[in-house]
Amino acid sequence: MALIEILNAEGPVAELRLNRPEKKNAVTLELLADLVAACTKLAGQPGLRAVVLSGEGGDFSAGIDTSVLMGFAGKLDAIKAEMLAPPDGVANRFQAPAMALANLPVPVIAAIDGVCFGAGIQLALAADFRIAAPGAKLSIMEAKWGLIPDMGISLSLPKLMPADRAKALIMTARVMSGEEALAEGLVTRVSDEPHGAAMAFAQELSARSPDAVRASKALVDALWENRSAEGLRLEAELQAGIMGAPNQVETVMARMQGREPEYK
Template identity: 80%
Template sequence: MSDLMTVQNAAGPVAEIRLNRPAKKNAVTLELLADLVAACEALADEPGLRAVVLSGEGGDFSAGIDLSVLMSLAGDLEGVKAEMLAMEPGQPNRFQAPAKALMDLPVPVIAAIEGVCFGAGMQLALACDFRIAAPGAKLSIMEGKWGLIPDMGISLSLPRLMAPDRAKALIMTARVLSGEEALAEGLVTRVEGDPHGAAIAFAEELAARSPDAVRASKALVDQLWGQAGDGLRLEAELQAALMGAPNQMETVMAQMQKRAPVYK
């Protein structure tokens, strides 16, 4: 595992996962995402684990995918699309795997959100069981800004949190919400002045409960609300069709050149 992410107190009862690229507002790379999957898989086997807190170093949760990653993927767009679509039914591709890994942890996962929480970072936060945000945090399902859709596991999380009309509005507009606005939309669980401290306190409260009952409670709600496994395939198919298409490229160029896009 690299130093792009840290895991503290892995044996529990409360473990912490921290995204560790503060100079880049914890923008995620493919290596960081792979590290997150590995960390979740390792934590799932810890018998003393009772809860996990996910946060970012340096006052930001995550600015989303690092632009350098997007530029590198653009060099082999057809290969990226083929990889995205090479998935077993109900199973994630490598871009969706981190969110799925967070959801698959058998214990509660609490996201502590400060600063920015955009794009891929937002999808990681949504994959957690609870989200505690600072009032001044900035949250956005931001992929629409680049002519794309969210495709990193949002089909597993957002349908359980929002009515479809509200979800469509946020996905289509890429609107940036404050912590308070995100609470009103149902995207976060609570707003606290110290989200990390509040997340730790909540995790410790859960850790004091019967671990069997807490794990069963998570499993019960997840199964009752359902996890749309087929949605992972839909995410990949829709995104692959958008990537590199004329209007998506025009969206990117307009953003870079700070002008209004001209669509066909």
């Protein structure tokens, strides 16, 4: 089973769908790699006008699969070294999918239903637009594991909200409804049928001049000063300093044992 489905790849409106419905589309390393490959394929697709990003089975994504985090045990030094030395000098493999989505030359619209947590919301934030169900649940959730968001959030969040509100969401890992996320500026609009609304919007955009739409995206991205290399490097450096440190380990153990953490 493909972890990323590409639907209507040769049409004007293509779909990218996270495809682990039995796990609420929780993100694995393989899924991240497949998403980058899918974006690379679509980036060179003639006639492409827009892309809709969604999750299979009623959820966008529950975030990083906990098996991935558990798999880091015993090899944290290697993981940190990899994070700090990305192969292209810019984005490591955790950040590359968000960068690949953001760099698609056409508008990307994320349709958000169910849960959209952690890594999932960072992928959604990499899209140009987000349409969420009113009852969807969204959270920048890494603080619950004693970590920070480091999968490309520096590409997106500074464009969407003031620093104080961003800090509050990152530090508290607050779970928001679609309506609350709209009020915070994280989503573009809400709809009872986000996928249908995203497809309709994509069709509307595809009817416009493709040159003007692509140029509009490039113009706004440039005006908002997307400093990707600097932000992505800072994400990796800060996360590497936290991972495996006593307080982060205590956070994980306390959550797994159902108790309050005791920090040093």
